[in-house]
Amino acid sequence: MSKEPHKQDYPHEEVRTAELTKPPVIGPGYTFGSVTDKIASIALSRRTPFGWFVGFGLAFMLVMMLFYTIAYLVFKGVGIWGINIPVGWGFDILNFVWWIGIGHAGTLISAILLLLRQEWRTSINRFAEAMTLFAVACAGLYPLLHTGRPWLAYWLFPYPNTMQLMPQFRSPLIWDVFAVSTYATVSALFWYIGLIPDFATLRDRAKKTAAKKIYGLLAMGWRGSARHWHRYETTYLLLAGLATPLVVSVHTVVSFDFAVAVLPGWHATIFPPYFVAGAIYSGFAMVMTLAIPLRKFYGLEDFITLRHLRNMAKIMLATGLIVAYGYMMEAFMAWYSANTYEEYMIKNRMTGPYWYMYWALILCNVITPQFLWSRRVRHSVPVLFVISIIVNVGMWLERYVIIVTSLHRDFLPSSWGMYSGTFWDWSMYIGTIGLFLALLFLFIRFLPMISIFEMRTILPQAEVNEAEAKEV
């Protein structure tokens, strides 16, 4: 490393005054060169940190466990899970919704905040988008593998066939197929387009031939010409425009999986907004969960500053309140509807066999984020980290409560049952976490985890130059 960017530890008082005036989104003292060096060096350095090997190794083992689980699942059938009649969906759909929800923050940060010209998004959007992509990959495994005959899951796609059969378009699962596949495609494109200028940077800076070649291929001949930049900006903005409705639509459609059903506890009109808010909530929690250790281990405190964490905490608080409102409305509507089944549903959630799940959920998702009202909490990195983890758990519990407790006692008491995840449920879930982490480790190691060129645009120099140019 040629130039070690200087580190500076801010006394908190200083930050506060800074907040009142113009809060920084990047530490002071950086130049275009130093930003580029710092970020590119992580991907290009010869020495992979030992910690990376440990982390990736662990994640890789979990991936192997995932593969083993999938092989066993396909060989034996979904009976290896704890699902049954009446609880036909368990960890499969639960984790699908959880992962899809997590993805949402990435899209929100990259697309909506871009459109809203929130420049603080710049330092977190890259890895948030990567997170989205990997989360969607994890999520996508579930709808495929949860079917009884996964080798026929392609029947959910409308494709011309000799049977002249189309999918059944009234089913929310078909809407899911479209929503999720569109989401995955747009997210991948968005992420990749955003990476092109940085690939070019890496290509130019790489020392090894192989790296040069690979980054070169990925850069697609980017030379940084004005025309390139023009096209890039247009495409990126268009994609951002495309991705924006997806933030809302994907989880809305996912919520339809439940809201369209007749089941008490699923059949609720509040589900779409409540699911979207929940998704953003969990997504930001996950970004926080990832960003805090990352900035620590890679010394990126100057790029991912306290201001980022603080802003994310505020979004979490806001969406958390929406989610809490959702819980409240579920209970209120159950009472207000005077519907026996709805009343019983909420009573069963609160006092039935899974009462502890419900109250743990309230603790995680409603009580815990209230601490974020406090400025001191918002400024304490370890506390934010803990809260983000709790919210992630809480959102998992929320899906457990919605899916399992609604299904296990529905209309006819004669068909009531119970549900618990088996070893294979957990191994698949933990395996997908492993897959997610493994992909993330690879991403961190080989790709610029923060957008280099966009970081450069938020340096004071960039603004000054722009201003000067205008004056001229």
Add this chain to the structure above:
Amino acid sequence: MNKGNDLDLTSITSRVKASSGKEYWRSLEELADTDEFQELLHREFPQQASEFTDPVGRRRFLKLMGASLALAGLTACTRQPTEIITPYARQPEGIVPGRPLFYATAMPLDGVGTGLLVESHEGRPTKIEGNPDHPSSLGATDVFAQAAILSLYDPDRSQTLTYLGDIQPWSAFLGAIRPVLSAQMPLGGAGVRILTETVTSPTLASQLRSILDDFPSAKWHQYDPVGGAGAREGGRAAFGQYVNTIYDFEKADVILSLDSDFLHCGPATLRYSRQFASRRRVSGEGGEKPMNRLYAVESSPTLTGAKADHKIPLRPSQVEAFTRALASGLGVQGVQASSVEGVPGEWIPAVVKDLQQHRGASLVVAGEFQPPVIHALAHAMNQALGNVGNTVVYTDPVEANPVDDIASLRELVDDINTGQVDLLIIVGGNPVYSAPADLNFDLELLRKARLRVHMGLYKDETAELCQWHIPQAHFLESWSDVRAFDGTVSIIQPLISPLYYGKTAHELLAAFSDRPEQTSHEIVRDYWRGQMGAVRGGSWRPPAFASPAGQANTNQANTNQAPGAGLGAPAAGTPQPARPNNQSGNQSADQSDAQPEGAASASATAEFEKFWRKVLHDGLIANTQLPTRTSAPNVAQALQAAQPAQAGGDFEIVFRPDSTVYDGRFANNGWLQELPKHLTKLTWDNAALLSPATASRLGVGTKIGSRSGEIYSDQVELDYNGRKVVAPVMVVPGHPDNTVTVHLGYGRRTVGRVGAGAGFNANLLRTSNAPWFGAGVRVNPRGETMMLAVTQMHHMIDPEVVGDRELVKSQSLSQFQAQGEGGQEDGHAILEDRRHYSLYPEYEYRENRWGMAIDLSTCTGCSACVVACQSENNIPVVGKEEVAKGREMHWLRVDTYYRGPQENPDTFFQPVPCMHCEKAPCEVVCPVAATVHSEEGLNDMIYNRCVGTRYCSNNCPYKVRRFNFFLYQDWETPTLKMMRNPDVTVRSRGVMEKCTYCVQRISKARIDAQKEDRPIRDGEVVTACQSACPADAIVFGNMSDPGSRVSKLKRDRRNYALLDELNTQPRTTYLSDVRNPNPELEKA
């Protein structure tokens, strides 16, 4: 030695397995003779050619050929060698490939028969229906008859005749038994003992009598662990001789059950259910008859008690006191009333009054497992009420030789113990398992009988302790005959030649005669050839036995076995189809007349053939029911003979046969093991049943587990007369306090793969002096729990728990009548009105719109429909572990609900098949259109399109869909493949399935109708559940036809839809349960 001995057995075995594929047992038989087998390997057509070298085998081969020709020459029997399948050169008359034939036969249980029609597809029996012409079936069946088809094909059945475990041919057995019999001849057979189950078969009785003629000192014993012993001895106590009691519930206005389960137990239960149901319909067809009223006292919850209008749980020791109090109230002479604890004061006077107000149209029914005194008192009460001749009639006993089972067995045990028995022949039954514990019917005892021969369906506990074991032919493989509860004789005709070379009891007993190789077909035919004249003349009587222990009394000329008919007759008989083509019924019944007849006078032979064909076709021999007889009961004598109820502790025990595996004979039947027991919904286990109060006093109970279908039950040690067993408990509302019920039939030690390890053996507690209940049991909690698999957790319709959901609608008769016609909102109109509340457009129907109505008033919860559905629709068995995970596959379940106080709640049964909703929630959510609405309104399931998202099941409010979480179906076992209904897809892993309204039966009817260019007639389509139902509670038909039965029922005031408020517009609707409580008791 030649090279033959160089061959090692393992290589031969593997070679045999590899070469014949499906069937290797026959080759195993030949393994016994290595030389022959060596030769066999070198022959071009080994399997058939080898048969010709062995005289016995050749005969067998010819028989086989005859049988298979008779069974339409199809190659469906697994026992045949692999052959090239060739098409018919000439189509056999009456056989259309793909169309089943129905044959009449009968199923013996406890020796008494129920008439059946068995569906046969190209020589393979696949489904059992009741015989509508048969008096004890009336077209219905019980769970045991439905499940018999699985026992037939059970691969765990005994497949080889063995001597000390070595495989032997039948000829070896015949050779071995000869010298023993010769040695016994001069002794008059003093060392010979034959132990059978209850025998009503005239042919078998005749054989037994001729054996007893030949061996006058030999003894014949009968033992049935369940049987009808209570009623039998009760009749003798009252009348001084054995009588057979027949009730007529159709004529009875008021019925009192003294711990009787006449709706579920006994040989006439199907008939009684039908008759009882005919008086429970307050509206709709049959609604014009006044409703009956049923009072029940019971010492263990029964289906009869569940249907009762008034029920009192009584400790078993109190039943006698109650009966005495009632009898004295009814004016039976010589009875002292004593106080009865547990019965409200106003109860007995009210019941007495009600019974007396219906003199001649009332009925007192004593329980099957009650001691003789109760029966005697019941007979006396019926006499006092003038019911005899009206609602109750007496006849001679059905049994060929009625005996007191336990006394008979005890006598046998005594004889063995004193060394008097040289040859013990056990024909059917499993006394080593089922004998009362104090008789010690075990190896220690049996060792004292020198030669022991056991014949049974399975190599069971008894087979293990006998030198010879002979595989018994299943009744669907046998020629035999049996009498029904009223004496009507049915010929049991085989549907298939024995899968495993089984022999019948007739063939075994023929070994005692001078013609040991007679086939059972010859034996049965010969017997009836001799009896034909008497039968036609109406003067036929079965062979008589004098003394209860089985000593033959006379030296009557042995006219039963017509001489000379043996050699020339064909080797195997020709079964006669009863209904050549189901439902269409327009073809002649007498199809095959190509049976050559050998040496006999032509006209007599022709006459007999006509008779024989008719009885086979009808499934019964007309005019063989027993004549009624009149005799007055002598109660005083019975009361004197009655033993006082034993004292000895305040905790009582009740033994009952299990409602699914019975006395253990069905322990290896997966359908019955997995069938939820009626009240507890327990599968794969038995349990010690306790009342809620007693359980909480003992600090035991059950906890719901986390997997869905499992409960963790506290184990208790039952200590009764020093004998102990460990049992899990189940708490049953309505069980009498301080009483524990245990069911027989579990804890089998030597049983097949299915029954292994299921439950505990209650026989270990049961003693011969008090076989059905007793006092002095100690129930000690052990502090350990055991997992039990149940299919329904929540039984209480308790507003506290489930709010005010109206799942089972019920009302009293007076409420129902008070509402009057039109007083209540017309349920049907509401349903019709709802049609417009949906966003989706209406379906339009051209011709048929199928629907079903289930009458909860008449449904007794017997679950025959569940097994019928399982049999018809190839539904797999999943095992205890999967049931524990909530994955049982039954398409139709019977929900049980309780309402009222736990000590004595009202019980309701609700069969739940698929509702076939008009606005089906499952259809809209299936992503691949694998469940769709048919043009006749069915909610069709397309298995090969299903990818298994399970969304449809989640969205089904009735939770009637079943998912193949694993590959549940057995795709390997050859015999099970033969069992399946060829009209129904065998589902694989990963697909959803559910009730189809037996769409295959609809299709068949549609094809028939289209061929004749007519609409499908009402009643032409009968679903499997409907046809099995003894109470006729299920009606299926076309809702577009306003005149159809189902349409009429759906317009009935009682009609309602389950979860109507969801506007799923179900096609299966229910008729509400109307009860008829006594107004006097209701007020109190």
